[in-house]
Every structure is written in C-alpha cells, then in structure tokens.
Amino acid sequence: MRTLVKLHARRDLAYDNAYNHYLQGRLYDDLRKNGYGEILESGPKLFSYSNIFPPRDAEEGESRSFIFAATDAELVTSVAYGLCSQPEINVGEMPFVAEEAFTLDPQVEERSTLITGTPIVIRFGTETASEYGIDSDYDRTYWRPEHGMDLFFDHLNGNLRKKYERAFDEPAPEPPYFSGYSLQRVVPKPVSYADGDVTYIGTEWTFDYEVRSAAHRRILNLALDAGLGELNGLGFGFMNRTEDI
Template sequence: MRLLLNLISEKDCVYDLSYFNKIQGLIYNLLENSIYRKIHDKPGYKFFCFSNIFPIGNLKENDSRNLLISSPDGAFIKLLKNRIEEKDSIGIGEMQFHIDKIKILNPVLRKNSRLISATPIVIRIPERNYEKYKIPEEYRKRRYIFWRPCYSFEAFVKQLEENLIKKYNEFHKTEIEMERIFEVFKFIKGPIANHVLIDGREQLFIGSLWEFHFSYLTKEQKKILNFALDCGFGERNSFGFGFVNIL
C-alpha cells in the first residue's frame, strides 16, 4: 500500500539532496503516541520505504511536488494518512510544503511487468560470500562491502533475492523459499554514493539504479514482488533506498 502526498511549496528553496533522514524523521514524528511509536528503536527491518520528493529541482513558491510513502502494513499507511490530514503543512529540512491532496494507492502488477528503481538500491555482500562471487582481494573489507558494477551482476541479483525472501518471511512469519525471482534485469546507473546522518554520525551508502523486466509472473513471484514494491528493494529502505515503481 502506498500514500501519495501532493505538496505545494510555501517558499523559494534549494532542493535538499540530503532528504533521507529528514523524511524518515518526519514519518517517525507522525507515528508518535501510536502503536508504532517505538519503530525507530526496533532492530532490523522497519517495513516501510519512501520516494524522493519529485520532480527533483529547486523550488519556487507555489511549485507542486509529490512524495510517496509505502509499506506492506496497511494499518501503518492508514495511520500516517490520518495524522497527515490533521496538518496544514509539513517541513522536510528547509523545504516547507502545504499539503494539497493525499490519497492511498495500491499498485497492481501485471503478468508481464516492468519495474524501475526511483531511488538507489543498496546491496551489501557479506564477507562469507567473497569467494562465491569472486570479489577481487583488493576490494575485500571486514564484514561486508557494498555492491558496485565492478562486481558480478550475479552477486547483486542473488543478494537482492535473499534480502526480499528474508524480509517477506519475517513480516509474514512464513518460511517460503524461491529459486529465482528476477528474469531480465538492466543496470542503469551506479555506483551512487549517498551520505546519510544516523544518530549524529554521517554514514556512506553505495547504491545503484535498475530496471527489471518480467514476461510472465507466476503467482509466487507476484506475491514477493508486490511485497517488495511496498517494503522496498534491498537494504536501508527506511531511509528511502530501494523505492521501486511499476513502469
């Protein structure tokens, strides 16, 4: 389930490229005094994602912008909708917006679908898989490395599939397994470096942009991918990474 916010800029402003933790902070503030109030402290997956503020570009007063927030938890999205409807405006860093419209969306996957990442997909390769994916010695680091296009595409896709299955099973309390989720994938751009402020410390995340093509989605694939569209692809979804749209 997704929440679409149509926003109107209240002033001239430079577009804030460091929006990740600011939109996350806005969401956490909206969840105060609710059953989700402790989600910030929850270890592991938070099960929500969000887009960038689009279209991207510096703002003039009365410019129109949009923001999407997604989650496989329908109650989470409905609560955010109710909380936002109580407000006339919201602030994201220095950007201030009047809330024009807000509505819930439910994207529908067709059997032959194309998906595109709107924000970078972050994938880490754990140290235990360096040999498996033939990571060159000079790139190896302790614990993990971020996937970059100089590594094999197999490493990206396999780690992405493992991540989606793990999140799906944790959320639904299941133990499903799948050999393959993705059919045809197209690398668009990367590596994309993003610096995110977490608990007062700047951290670096490396991501990439992709297209995914499907000629015939099985029932099982659709189930996983519908979940992924709501939850986000890859890691650090609660910072807005891995937000994917249907083309």
C-alpha cells in the same frame, strides 16, 4: 498499498539531495505517535518511500509529491493522516505543507517491468567478500558492478525472501523473481546527519518479470510495497511499475 501525498513549498527552496534522514525523522515520529514504534526496531522493514519529487528547486507555492508504501493498509493510512493532520513538514531546509493524500494500490501485471524510484543499496562484510573472491579490507562494502551479479542477486533475493516470510508467515517462493534486468547507473547518495554527511552507494535498475504463480505475484507486489535491498526505512530501494512513470 501506497499513499500519494501532495505538498506545496512554503517558500522558495533549493532541493537538498541529502534529505533522507530528515524525512525519515518526520515519518518515524508520526509512526511512533500512532503506535507503530515496534515495527521500526528490528527485522526487515515492510514499508518504503520515495523521494520528494520532482527533485528540483521550487518556488513558493509550487507543488511536489511524496509516496509512502507498505504491506499494512492501516500503516499507510496512519502515515497519510499524520502528514495531513500536522501539515507543516520541514525536510531539513525544505519547508512544505501537506495539502491532501490519495490512496493507491498498484499491482503487478502478468508481465512487465519494475523500475527503481530511489537507489538500491546492497552491503556485505569481509566474510562474504572472501566467499565471492572479492579483495576488501572493509567491515562493510557497498555493492558495485565489479563485485558481480551473483552477489547482488543473492543478497537482493535473500532480503526479499526475509520480507516475504515476515509479511506472510510462510516460506517464500524460490528465486529467480525477475526474468531480465538492466543496470542503469551507480549512484553515490549523500545523507546528512547531525554529526556530518555519509555517502551511501546505490544502484538504479529496471527489472523485467513474468508472473509464474500466486506466490510469485505476492513477492513481486511485496517489492512494490516494501522496496528492494537494504535501508528501505531510510528511503532507499523504493520501486515503481513502469506503467506508473
């Protein structure tokens, strides 16, 4: 389930592509105030969210949108209420006002395609690098195409299985979950923090699917709610149906 929040710019603004931590801070504050602090502390996040789109400079009064998705309908409602009840939203130097929110519940079709709304982040350590024959001296490496599709999908599927088992308290169906894929591009994504910027390396994709069972349908719908890959709580790995683009 998801909510589409309509925003407007309080003044002329330049779009800040390093917005993630600022937007996360506002969302996390609202969630803690509404009694959802525990879900932020441990385990894979069962929610995801888009960027503020379209991602370009805005003039005062111009409209923008934002989507928050989660497996818990009450959590989605809480976020929509939090944003609209305290409608002044400062995302770094981007000042917005939340005007209204709409509930959406997109479901996967029998066969179609999912597409990244924000880049997918996959990271691995030196032990994994050695296992896959990758030469890396870093404690944590961001996946890039030269590291191979086996590593990417092993981590992507493993992460999605953990989310499924947390959401449904039952074993996840066996992968593969997608019948085809296309890597669109590698995206270096800066994120601003109080002590400086960090650049995360993500990737944008399309994933084809064909539903095989009820459990497979659930895990695909979970990808729409909770996102794919890591750092969903920082705004990475948000997914859309191609029908909605």
